[in-house]
Every structure is written in C-alpha cells, then in structure tokens.
Amino acid sequence: MKILVTGGAGFIGSNFINYWLEKYSNDKIINLDILTYAGNLDNLKTIESNPNYTFVKGDICDERLVNELVKNIDLIVHFAAESHVDRSVVSCEDFIRTNVNGTRVLLDAAKNNKGIRFHHISTDEVFGSLGFSDPKFNEFTPYNPKSPYSASKAASDHLVRAYFHTHKLPITISNCSNNYGEYQFPEKLIPLFVTNLLEGKKIPLYGDGKNVRDWIYVGDHNRGVDCVIRKGRIGETYCLGGGNELSNSEITSIILNLLGFGEEMIEYVSDRPGHDLRYAIDITKVERDLNWYPEVDFDAGIKHTINWYKNNKEWWQKIKSGEYRNYYRRQYGT
Ligand code: NAD
Numbered sequence: 001m002k003i004l005v006t007g008g009a010g011f012i013g014s015n016f017i018n019y020w021l022e023k024y025s026n027d028k029i030i031n032l033d034i035l036t037y038a039g040n041l042d043n044l045k046t047i048e049s050n051p052n053y054t055f056v057k058g059d060i061c062d063e064r065l066v067n068e069l070v071k072n073i074d075l076i077v078h079f080a081a082e083s084h085v086d087r088s089v090v091s092c093e094d095f096i097r098t099n100v101n102g103t104r105v106l107l108d109a110a111k112n113n114k115g116i117r118f119h120h121i122s123t124d125e126v127f128g129s130l131g132f133s134d135p136k137f138n139e140f141t142p143y144n145p146k147s148p149y150s151a152s153k154a155a156s157d158h159l160v161r162a163y164f165h166t167h168k169l170p171i172t173i174s175n176c177s178n179n180y181g182e183y184q185f186p187e188k189l190i191p192l193f194v195t196n197l198l199e200g201k202k203i204p205l206y207g208d209g210k211n212v213r214d215w216i217y218v219g220d221h222n223r224g225v226d227c228v229i230r231k232g233r234i235g236e237t238y239c240l241g242g243g244n245e246l247s248n249s250e251i252t253s254i255i256l257n258l259l260g261f262g263e264e265m266i267e268y269v270s271d272r273p274g275h276d277l278r279y280a281i282d283i284t285k286v287e288r289d290l291n292w293y294p295e296v297d298f299d300a301g302i303k304h305t306i307n308w309y310k311n312n313k314e315w316w317q318k319i320k321s322g323e324y325r326n327y328y329r330r331q332y333g334t
Pocket residue numbers: 006007008009010011012013032033034035036037038039040058059060061078079080081082083084098102121122123124153175176177178179180185
C-alpha cells in the first residue's frame with residue numbers, strides 16, 4: 001500500500017509513521033509536512049534512510065503539489081493541523097488556513113484521483129465541553145466547538161463527511177482525546193510541565209486546575225487509527241479515548257511526585273479564555289465493532305513518557321532554546 005501522511009513530522013504523525021513502517025514494512029509512506037514550529041524531523045531519525053519512506057517539505061494548501069503527490073496513492077492519513085488551543089486564542093488565521101482550507105485541498109485531490117481512501121484525524125474537542133456529571137462524548141454527540149482550534153477542526157470534519165455524502169469519497173474519521181507520549185511539543189500540558197521541572201522551572205497551572213481531560217498514550221491512539229483504517233466502515237466516525245479522566249491538578253501532582261518536587265513549583269496563572277471544563281470519550285463503538293481498546297494504563301504511560309523526556313534532553317532543549325522560546329516570550333511575556 002502507498003500512503004500519503006500529512007503532518008508526519010508532528011507529535012502524533014511522527015509516532016504514526018514510526019509505528020506503521022515497523023508493523024507494515026512493505027508499505028510506502030510519503031510524509032508531506034511544511035515544518036511549522038511543531039514539525040521536527042528529529043522525530044523520524046530511525047526511519048529517515050528507510051527506502052520505503054520519503055519526506056516532502058510542503059504545504060497541504062498547495063494544490064499543485066498535493067495533486068502531484070496523490071498520484072498512485074492508495075490512502076491519505078491526514079494529521080496536519082495547527083493543534084494548540086492557546087495559539088488559536090492569540091490568532092486563528094493559520095488554523096483556518098491549514099485545518100479548513102488545507103483539508104479541502106486534500107479532499108479535492110482525493111476526489112479527483114479515483115480510488116483513494118481518506119482517513120481524517122480529529123479531536124474530541126469538536127463536541128465542546130462537558131459538565132462534571134454529563135455523560136461522555138460518543139459518535140452521536142452534537143458538534144458544539146468552543147475554541148477557535150476546535151471550531152476549525154469541526155469545520156474540517158464536516159467537510160470530510162460532506163465529501164462522502166456528495167462525492168462518495170471513501171472516508172473515515174477518528175475523534176480522539178488528549179494524547180501524551182514521546183515527541184510531544186513542549187507547549188502542551190504534560191511535556192511543558194515535565195521539561196520545565198527538569199529545568200528547575202515553575203509550572204503554570206491555569207485557573208483552579210479542576211478542568212478534566214481524558215488522557216491516551218499516543219501509541220494507543222495510533223493503534224486505534226490503524227484499526228479504523230483496516231476495519232472501519234466507510235463514511236463512519238470513531239471516537240477513541242484513553243479511559244483516563246484526570247483533572248489538571250491530579251496530573252500535576254503525579255508529575256511532581258514522579259520528579260521529586262513539591263507543590264511550591266506550581267504557579268497558578270490566569271485561566272485560558274473559554275477554557276473547556278471536561279472532555280471524556282465513550283469508546284463503546286470501537287470496542288464493539290473494531291475490538292480496539294487502550295492498552296497502556298496511565299501510571300505506566302506517564303512513567304515511560306517522563307523517562308523519555310529525561311533521556312532525550314537534547315530533543316527538547318533544542319526546541320526550548322529556539323524559536324519557541326521567542327514565541328513564548330512574545331505571547332506571554334515570560
Ligand atoms: P502537532 O502540532 O504536533 O503537529 C502538526 C504537524 O502538522 C506539524 O508537523 C506541522 O509542521 C504540520 N503542519 C501544520 N500545518 C501544515 C501545512 N499547512 N502543511 C503541511 N504540514 C503542516 O500536532 P499533533 O498533536 O501531532 O496533532 C496531529 C493531529 O491530531 C491534528 O490534526 C490534531 O488536531 C489531532 N489531534 C491531536 C490530539 C492531541 O492531543 N495532540 C488529540 C486528538 C486529535
């Protein structure tokens with residue numbers, strides 16, 4: 001099988017390529033990634049000389065390039081996106097450009113070259129925010145995105161589904177909860193807190209720390225994507241979640257304990273505007289129809305992840321001392 005992966009130099013996409021080429025060593029992957037601040041070819045060092053892997057630096061919004069690349073492709077797995085809620089609060093222009101128009105460009109290219117299967121990677125954030133006692137999100141939950149990021153992802157999900165209904169494009173969609181693991185850019189909660197502590201810096205907890213996320217290890221997410229690609233029904237959506245609902249305060253305590261720090265390292269900072277209270281995913285459909293369930297429990301996953309950041313300081317120090325630091329200084333004055 002010949003696969004076009006978009007955004008394969010980012011966190012989840014690079015883990016996906018590493019996973020896929022190890023499991024399906026005869027498949028060929030083209031990785032199309034523009035290398036924004038979040039794209040990092042260091043994530044793909046182990047496979048960069050694999051003859052079945054090709055990297056193309058380019059923009060998913062570039063119609064000419066995308067049309068060229070999809071020739072003879074069997075499957076597109078679309079990860080590329082602007083992915084950080086806080087950045088979408090500062091400005092959402094790039095989110096609309098990449099997440100909405102970029103998805104449209106890929107869909108048109110797939111439509112115009114018959115026989116291409118399209119798998120769209122999305123998020124549970126498209127469903128909005130749950131109260132503490134609300135039932136979890138599932139495939140029937142109405143869309144109600146609250147942040148510019150989740151609104152742009154919701155728009156892309158609707159477009160993908162529209163191409164199935166209108167043009168009979170063979171699509172599937174997966175909506176996953178919060179991922180953690182190796183190669184996650186240190187602006188998201190877990191890698192930011194772990195790397196800050198490894199540098200002896202404080203950790204910025206938003207608001208009262210009571211917001212809840214459903215954490216999934218990135219390898220479990222990618223196994224889920226694999227199951228949906230191989231066994232999912234065309235035109236359908238699958239919700240993937242980790243079954244690990246934890247408040248940000250709980251996660252913070254776990255990380256502090258594992259790294260041997262006390263609560264004095266927490267800096268309570270102003271809340272994120274429009275901060276979604278709770279995300280949680282009901283995985284009944286994927287368990288029942290695809291026999292998929294998360295395998296990595298949070299205790300093991302977070303220990304593994306912290307060890308990875310401890311043992312790969314060069315990877316994140318390079319990021320934190322570069323453009324990212326300047327970005328952070330500009331936006332947050334830290
Ligand atoms: P990331 O920010 O780490 O990586 C995104 C990648 O996309 C980067 O390599 C970037 O260079 C690339 N990219 C951005 N704009 C591009 C463009 N115009 N053309 C080509 N490449 C471009 O993101 P991630 O956390 O790995 O998320 C990947 C996907 O998974 C996204 O679609 C995101 O919405 C979805 N998702 C993420 C999570 C999570 O917890 N991180 C959870 C559920 C779903």
